[in-house]
Amino acid sequence: MIPFKFIFLFFVFWSGVPSLLNAQKVGLLMDSYIIDRWYIDEKLFTSKVKELGGECVVEVPHGDADEQLRLAKKLIEDKVDVLVVVPVDGQKAVAIVEAAKQAGIPVISYDRFIASQDVSFYISFDNEKVGKLQAQYALRKMPSGNYILINGPVSDNNSIAFHNGQLSVLKPYVDSKKIRIVADFVLHGWSELEAMMKTDEYLTNNKAIPNVIIAANDAVATGAIQALPEELVSKVIVTGQDADRTSLKNIIAGKQSMTIYKPIKPLATKAAEIAIQLAKGEHAQGTKLKFNGIEVDAILLEPIVVDKTNYKETVVKDGHISLAELAGK
Numbered sequence: 001m002i003p004f005k006f007i008f009l010f011f012v013f014w015s016g017v018p019s020l021l022n023a024q025k026v027g028l029l030m031d032s033y034i035i036d037r038w039y040i041d042e043k044l045f046t047s048k049v050k051e052l053g054g055e056c057v058v059e060v061p062h063g064d065a066d067e068q069l070r071l072a073k074k075l076i077e078d079k080v081d082v083l084v085v086v087p088v089d090g091q092k093a094v095a096i097v098e099a100a101k102q103a104g105i106p107v108i109s110y111d112r113f114i115a116s117q118d119v120s121f122y123i124s125f126d127n128e129k130v131g132k133l134q135a136q137y138a139l140r141k142m143p144s145g146n147y148i149l150i151n152g153p154v155s156d157n158n159s160i161a162f163h164n165g166q167l168s169v170l171k172p173y174v175d176s177k178k179i180r181i182v183a184d185f186v187l188h189g190w191s192e193l194e195a196m197m198k199t200d201e202y203l204t205n206n207k208a209i210p211n212v213i214i215a216a217n218d219a220v221a222t223g224a225i226q227a228l229p230e231e232l233v234s235k236v237i238v239t240g241q242d243a244d245r246t247s248l249k250n251i252i253a254g255k256q257s258m259t260i261y262k263p264i265k266p267l268a269t270k271a272a273e274i275a276i277q278l279a280k281g282e283h284a285q286g287t288k289l290k291f292n293g294i295e296v297d298a299i300l301l302e303p304i305v306v307d308k309t310n311y312k313e314t315v316v317k318d319g320h321i322s323l324a325e326l327a328g329k
Ligand code: BGC
Pocket: 035, 037, 111, 112, 152, 156, 158, 159, 190, 217, 218, 241, 242
């Protein structure tokens, strides 16, 4: 007779095996870690996938779109159940979606839009609103004067959305000649150095002193501030985005005016939930939205304006950053 204890243990063991075997395999394809926020995205996303019983494989192409396609093919060969992609290049990433489609693997477009009809879900923030909030803030602080716009690369669809949002708000002020857009830079990458060089180049070649720099994100803002002569720092209104540590410190110090805070937790958590649903072969219902003529199931979260007056009630309260981190070097 087999003792009851062993029979019991046998069943306990076997009941655990299928769940291990059935764990949903999620492939997360990042872009790079140049901007702080992506560490947070990865950490929150992977831990939520684990909490939901899934397994996460992360690949990072370090800003190289061709490498991202290669890594996508590797994940497809490794038989992931779903691919979650932060596209390096929204057009080039269409090839990733096509390769995944052939293997029957759904793709989630994370934070940045991939221009394909076959994307299963797009989750991000209202990126046009990001640009609108930046421009509205600048206009409130400086309703007349010279404006410089510095945006990210067009390979990132968000850059185009930020720019469109900014222009939609600024246009009436340009038309009525209240403000003048003295430069409208589009960078090759989301690079602090490039933003610094562009600002420097502008200041060297132009007499019109900028009153506002609409910098699309915090890295760009930090670069632009570095190029400003001392007498202009704190006088020029500088916007940003991401609530990066450096920028929040600059905001407290009065060098940068504001940032746009996009709470990463709801984005990463929701994306992980959708990833598990799709991996199980279920349908994930979003709102049908159209981007560049392509309709997808999507969720767009709300961006939040943060400046010196509300950083404690927003980014600090949310645990995005601590007062100690803001006080440290
Ligand atoms: C994101 C921003 C980020 C930028 C650079 C954009 O697509 O929406 O939050 O600052 O990429 O990584």
